[in-house]
Amino acid sequence: MSRSETQSDTYSESHVILTSVRILAPFTLTYGLFLALHGTDTPGGSFQGGAIIGVTVLMLAFAFGIEPTRRWLKNSFITGLVTGGVVIFAATGLATIALGGAFLEFDAFTDAFGLSHHWGMEAIEVGGVALIVSGVVVTLFFAMAAGFTPERYNAVQEDGAEVSDDD
Amino acid sequence: MSVLAYTLAIFILLTAIATALFRDVLSAIVVFGAYSLGMAILYTFLLAPDVAMTEAAISAGVTTILLLLTISRTTRPSTDRIFERVNVPAVVVVGAFVTVLGTLVLPEMYAVGDQTAPIWGWPGLDISPSVYYLENTVADTHAHNAVSAVLASYRGFDTFGEAIVIFAAAIAVLIVLKREVFT
Numbered sequence: 001m002s003r004s005e006t007q008s009d010t011y012s013e014s015h016v017i018l019t020s021v022r023i024l025a026p027f028t029l030t031y032g033l034f035l036a037l038h039g040t041d042t043p044g045g046s047f048q049g050g051a052i053i054g055v056t057v058l059m060l061a062f063a064f065g066i067e068p069t070r071r072w073l074k075n076s077f078i079t080g081l082v083t084g085g086v087v088i089f090a091a092t093g094l095a096t097i098a099l100g101g102a103f104l105e106f107d108a109f110t111d112a113f114g115l116s117h118h119w120g121m122e123a124i125e126v127g128g129v130a131l132i133v134s135g136v137v138v139t140l141f142f143a144m145a146a147g148f149t150p151e152r153y154n155a156v157q158e159d160g161a162e163v164s165d166d167d
Numbered sequence: 168m169s170v171l172a173y174t175l176a177i178f179i180l181l182t183a184i185a186t187a188l189f190r191d192v193l194s195a196i197v198v199f200g201a202y203s204l205g206m207a208i209l210y211t212f213l214l215a216p217d218v219a220m221t222e223a224a225i226s227a228g229v230t231t232i233l234l235l236l237t238i239s240r241t242t243r244p245s246t247d248r249i250f251e252r253v254n255v256p257a258v259v260v261v262g263a264f265v266t267v268l269g270t271l272v273l274p275e276m277y278a279v280g281d282q283t284a285p286i287w288g289w290p291g292l293d294i295s296p297s298v299y300y301l302e303n304t305v306a307d308t309h310a311h312n313a314v315s316a317v318l319a320s321y322r323g324f325d326t327f328g329e330a331i332v333i334f335a336a337a338i339a340v341l342i343v344l345k346r347e348v349f350t
Contacts (some may be wrong), residue, residue, distance in 0.1 A: 040310040062232070085330065093323070104323035133333060135337070135349070136337040139341070139350070
């Protein structure tokens with residue numbers, strides 16, 4: 001099966017799918033954010049929340065087509081999510097060392113700024129793990145969808161040409 | 168465990184066997200998704216909602232989507248047979264493994280909620296780690312979810328390593344596919 005055929009397969013014009021995704025997407029996004037932001041007090045957590053936030057994008061891609069979603073999502077945004085998560089996580093850990101504690105010893109924040117231990121956990125859960133997981137889920141999806149095409153802009157251009165090349 | 172939990176266990180067993188036996192890959196992926204959802208519900212029966220959510224989101228959700236995406240790029244061989252031919256040597260090996268596990272290992276395991284299980288402590292130990300976490304989480308971390316407290320606070324460095332592993336996995340996929348963009 002050629003590349004252009006595959007893409008027309010995954011692009012659905014079914015009204016049922018489009019409508020249900022339109023209705024469901026705000027709820028899944030809210031639920032993902034709830035799990036991530038409220039994970040320290042209720043079941044769930046940033047890993048689950050981040051995964052559900054990522055899945056919301058996957059759902060949109062399934063309904064509205066992978067290529068339009070890929071163009072809508074800026075690469076710098078996903079790069080920022082994934083690397084930003086790692087940087088925030090590491091920075092939180094190093095900050096506690098700078099304040100005289102051990103790596104990720106949040107009580108150092110309490111001594112220095114009077115912040116509850118709780119906020120250190122929120123920082124690495126919401127600012128670290130949730131960002132990394134949601135970014136990586138989206139990355140895996142688009143990387144799998146693209147396969148062995150080097151760059152997305154070239155890939156988009158090739159698609160137009162490929163339609164006539166295939167027969 | 169209730170009747171519902173046993174029904175669920177049988178459902179999981181059947182979907183697991185169906186996943187192995189279906190010849191059509193699409194059917195196998197669909198029953199595998201059903202298997203993951205069954206596992207997620209079983210985890211809630213075992214009072215592990217955090218694990219259940221992970222199973223539902225990652226295994227039933229993301230994995231199914233990634234597998235579907237992968238087979239949409241392949242061809243589907245047309246066939247009349249619904250089930251794969253059973254590979255007898257493989258069944259013998261797996262059957263022997265399951266028999267050994269079922270007869271020798273399972274009877275030695277502690278029942279769910281057994282108060283004499285080592286997780287509640289063992290001779291010579293003042294307080295077991297699990298009991299310590301359950302008793303001191305709120306005082307130590309001001310968080311009410313003990314699982315989150317263990318992951319983010321008590322075992323924060325391990326979680327840092329796991330986050331880096333996920334990050335490395337994304338980078339590795341991009342390197343294998345020779346791509347330089349995340350989307």
